[in-house]
Amino acid sequence: PQRVRKEKEPFEIDFAAPMSQELAGQLYTKASSNAAISLPRNQWRSKTRNLLPDDKHFNSKDLLKLFLKPKAKLGSRKPGQG
């Protein structure tokens, strides 16, 4: 029965239609308990408060430059020289 409804409704809601058995069932079936339709309690809190950690902005430059001479590019000196 669910199938049939799905195919009909993309187009239009039939307001004139009488109350169907199924709709009534949906409307009047109460949840077994509040817990059954609620988020589990351990998800009520988020340790990180859903925030990002501090960005360190690590990028390719950090891998390609010297620690001590940040301005000198690697490979600008011929490797093995001296």
Place this chain on the structure above:
Amino acid sequence: RDICRIFSDAQKSTAGHRKAVIALRKIQEACCYEPVNFKKGKQQEDFDVNDFNTEIKRCLLRILAVRKAESAGDRVVRFLGTYLNVASQKDNEIASAGDPDATSALETPTSGLTSEILQMLLPLLSVKDKTIRFRATQITSHIIHSVDTLDENIFHQVRLALLKRIHDKEAPVRLQAVYGLGRVAAEVNPDEEKDDSESEDDDGVGQGVLEKLLNILQNDPAAEVRRNLLLNLPLNKEVLPYLLERARDADGSTRRALYARLLPALGDFRYLSLTHREKLLRWGLRDRDENVRKATARLFRERWIEDCAAMPADQAAQEEEGGEGKKPANQAADPSLDALLELLERIDVVNSGTETGIALTAMREFWEGRPDYVDYVSFPDTFWEDLSPELSFVARTFNDYCRTSGREDGYDGPRMLDAMVEEKLPEVTKFGFLLERELNRLLEAVQASAEDEDEEGEMEEERVQREFVVEQMLQMALTFDYSDEVGRRKMFQLMRTALAHAALPEESTRLVVELLRSVCGRDAKGEREFCQVVMEAVAEVHDTIMDDDDDDDETEKSTTEDSFHSATEHLEDSNEDGSPQAASKKKKSKQEKNLTPEEADHEQEKAMREIMINMKVLHIALCMLQNVGGELEDNANLVTMLNNLVVPAVRSKEAPVRERGFVCLGLCCLLNKNLAEENLNLFLHGFARGHPGLQTITLQILADILLTHPSLLAIPPSTQPLEASSTEMNAPAETNPHLKPLLKALTKSLKSPSPAVQATGATALAKLLLPALLPAANAEETLKHLVLTYFDPDTASNAQLRQSLTYFLPVYCHSRAENAERMVNVACGALGKLAVLRETLQDEADAAAEEAGVDEGMVKLSVVGQMLVDWTDPRKVVGFADAAGAAVGKGAAETHFVLAEQILERLVTSQVGKEERKVLLSMLGKLYLPEGGCGGELLATLLELVTEALESGVAVDAAGRNALGKLKTVLLRMMHDVMTVERGGGG
């Protein structure tokens, strides 16, 4: 019925809503206000209020089962809201027309209808079906937003029901609940502020709602729920910090919503605290998401500047008296330097405009997006006369923008902006004189603040400002073209003199040295001249302070107080100086043994000053060395400096002096391979024995040395003549004597208790791996260490380490096929170790009876597996797509075949824990195994292994068996193809 038809129309598009509202209202009025029959068309009907309400409710029931994705449902809900809003207004008009004194709280047909609808929906908010729950919540919340007043009683019930739904299992339901309650919270809050005497009970509930919503804002796992709240909560002081905190929300769209929608709506940014302004700018402009960055840039250059520009613009308009009148609100005010200066002041440019500060980025975006300001600014003589930090920052960022904009993609031709710089900014010689004036002002300010007792007083503030101005001008000078000899000489003289002042602050010193280097000419001769000049300045600085030392003049002592402070900060109470003279003096005085307290004080002061000189001089040397690239031995000045300055400093017992000494020595080692080799052990020793600060420095030095002199790690020259990159073939046979202790030290750093040392060690190893400096076996070992460190829960809080490895690992694997292969080789071993680690952790956690702890502490093994598969995916290796056609052969596409082999091997031969087994099997299913991707031999081995795995029953569940089965089918087909080709070729 007509109502039915109206609702039917309303679901189709929102365009007809206005007409539909009117039509429906007609029916309602007919039902409610005209009790007698009326004639309409062919049918004569007689309905009353109840019929009308019942019919509306009946229609609403029809949409409750409409799925969330269906926009028709949403349209009807919107229609209902619009209708209730309009209808209640009309009701009120009618009511007050009849009785002007009546309050709006009066019971009207529409309020009755609203109540009835809400009443009907109330129990539906907690039914089992999630669609119904969603629609019911949606309608309820929408009604709350649409009407101004509600029946007290029902309002209360609705509020309670909605509060239950904010923890609904379904995110869409939570979103709707939170949306409705946002209005509730907004409703109650102003009341409370206005009048405290109002029924406390009610306020208490409203407050409770707000509190719960803020809680949701921080904790709800669904980003859309948080985002909706962010935009729907009332804007007040209490809530603001919670809203602004979302600037770091884990979800990009939420962050963007804050910058693009909430903040512009917030009104004048000057109401935000300075800290908030700075943080918001910094977070937004450096966000990982480009859209957030864009939104922030717009906020800064279009809203914040307008907040500053609006006032003067208004005043100007008023002064003009009878002018063209005010500009429309949405149009930008005319560019105004005062506004820009105020904006800069309001983001505290003296602090945020430093080299790592956010103001630089902000101003770059500003110039980029405000061509009107680029046109508008000018720098006449008056501009430079009384140079405030803000003014200097305008000049500096303008200069930066004009000289670099549009050059990112290598374009370096003539542009408009170049001409603009030439035209607007003073030429080099003139700039030199301006800079000279500011340098003198700075030196005076340093002196004055040193004499001033008050550490945070005006003098100190003046000094900070002067320093900032000079830094900006030096930054500008660094970008100038010094082909004009007059200008070049002026600048050379100026820098040479400035450097000799002991009182020049550190950052300015650094810039002066750099500028000196660029004025001296790029060639080797220029470099020698540069070193010569700097060393002369060093000698002068040394002499100045020693002179001070001789005569005990109070004022002269205090000129150095400032730098003196920065040194003592690290020193604490140690007063022993390592330099030879000081040590001998100390000995002498100890021998005399009869020190009066004054003499002891004097000795101590002397020692302090000694340290201070050392620090200052070493700093200059360090800045110089950073700008030198030639051979050490060719430069007599450098050799002298090394022996007289650096070597004693390295032996110093004062930690700060020694640290600087190490850095200088390290820099010297970069210039000379022999020196580097001689000192490797010293640095290793420093790492083994030093405190974390020195450890970090030595790690950096060691890594830099190896990167600069890769031959230090090569096989001894007897067998392998100067081969820079390690060759895999003869690696184990003969090893380099340096290799083992170096790698040991670096690897050890990964286990350091200091996060800085850990992170530096990881980055150092990453740098060595990337250019393949290590022999194959060592590289593999090192890679494994890095992978393990990456997933180790102990490093979870070390963001620097985690983020650098997050960047490095995929880059490494995807940059070369060999690297990916290396990862394949360590994958299973690492996974196994991590599985054990996780089990131990889990046991501990079980013991502590903590459920969530484990997952938070360590990533799931399945995630590790996924990442390993991804890192080794042959399709992601650079150049794979290009090579795909021709040379798919060996290596290129084989990585996952090899990984499959390793996984199967592990499954078949060793005892594997349950979780690990599951992960291994699921990894098998995700491998990329293209046809013809591997040779027949490996294929045969794989088939054997799969068969064995299936027969020995390593897969206990259906999913695992399926994965193995599927793999076998694929392999069989490939095998078949291979055989066919072979047979075809043979016969």
